Amino acid sequence: MSYFGMPSVDLLGEQIDAVLSAPSTTHGLARSLRTAAWEIELHGYHHASQRAWPDSRIDQKPTKVQIGGGTHRIEDFFNIDAVPPADLLWDVREGIPLHDDTVELIFSEHFLEHIDYPRSAKNYVREAHRALTPGGKIITGVPDAAFALSQYPGPLHPADEMVERWYAKRDCRNDINTQLDLVNLVFRDQDDDPKYTPHLWAYDYEKLVQLFTEADFATVEPWTFDPQIANPKRRWGSVYVIATKQRSRPTARPAE
Numbered sequence: 001m002s003y004f005g006m007p008s009v010d011l012l013g014e015q016i017d018a019v020l021s022a023p024s025t026t027h028g029l030a031r032s033l034r035t036a037a038w039e040i041e042l043h044g045y046h047h048a049s050q051r052a053w054p055d056s057r058i059d060q061k062p063t064k065v066q067i068g069g070g071t072h073r074i075e076d077f078f079n080i081d082a083v084p085p086a087d088l089l090w091d092v093r094e095g096i097p098l099h100d101d102t103v104e105l106i107f108s109e110h111f112l113e114h115i116d117y118p119r120s121a122k123n124y125v126r127e128a129h130r131a132l133t134p135g136g137k138i139i140t141g142v143p144d145a146a147f148a149l150s151q152y153p154g155p156l157h158p159a160d161e162m163v164e165r166w167y168a169k170r171d172c173r174n175d176i177n178t179q180l181d182l183v184n185l186v187f188r189d190q191d192d193d194p195k196y197t198p199h200l201w202a203y204d205y206e207k208l209v210q211l212f213t214e215a216d217f218a219t220v221e222p223w224t225f226d227p228q229i230a231n232p233k234r235r236w237g238s239v240y241v242i243a244t245k246q247r248s249r250p251t252a253r254p255a256e
């Protein structure tokens with residue numbers, strides 16, 4: 001137990017590592033424990049940052065922010081990610097640690113599908129709305145589930161473009177045998193690689209419009225891909241939208 005009566009997460013991590021290295025650990029248990037080990041790593045990074053910013057608001061007020069960029073850095077953007085490298089390590093399922101009405105542009109691609117829906121996804125979109133200035137914008141790109149579904153049903157060509165572009169570097173090509181396997185990968189990519197975070201929800205243009213409209217964004221429109229911001233390797237097969245927060249409404253004049 002820690003001083004505050006909370007069980008030690010570090011100790012739990014050590015126990016998990018020990019169980020994972022035991023040859024008798026079953027495949028099913030190992031899968032679950034690898035997920036837990038990943039969450040423990042994120043928890044460590046997040047709480048280290050939270051100790052520095054106990055009010056969940058950092059001192060800086062960046063005007064351009066990238067969320068979940070991984071190694072893809074964009075010049076002039078402040079990068080928030082759950083793991084290094086990033087300017088701030090923060091688990092955005094816990095909120096966005098930026099002040100209200102301060103950010104002009106938020107960018108993310110191939111991030112949203114990695115957080116759970118509805119709790120974290122909807123909370124993230126609400127938090128983005130809170131942090132944006134009036135008239136501020138958020139650009140979001142995700143794998144286009146409608147595109148994956150448009151190929152189904154049908155035979156899978158051995159040199160399928162989606163397999164070539166998305167999965168050629170991964171150790172899963174022998175297991176993509178039918179079009180439905182490709183649909184499964186977009187919807188619930190569950191790679192066993194301990195560093196791989198799975199897809200937890202699938203999105204298309206209509207779902208993105210609904211999500212941002214529900215969070216009170218004034219407009220949600222298709223975003224024209226700009227390789228100066230976005231990762232060129234994400235262009236193919238992705239859908240991007242740009243949502244704009246309402247400009248300040250003119251304050252009503254008191255009746256004379």
Ligand SMILES: C[S@@+](CC[C@H](N)C(=O)[O-])C[C@H]1O[C@@H](n2cnc3c(N)ncnc32)[C@H](O)[C@@H]1O
Pocket residue numbers: 067068069070071072080081082083090091092093108109110111114115197231234
């Ligand atoms: C598939 S990678 C995409 C990286 C980059 N945007 C790209 O397109 O190459 C997903 C990124 O989201 C980050 N991420 C996942 N869950 C997160 C969370 N709860 N809070 C912050 N970042 C998260 C991961 O660490 C990772 O960098």
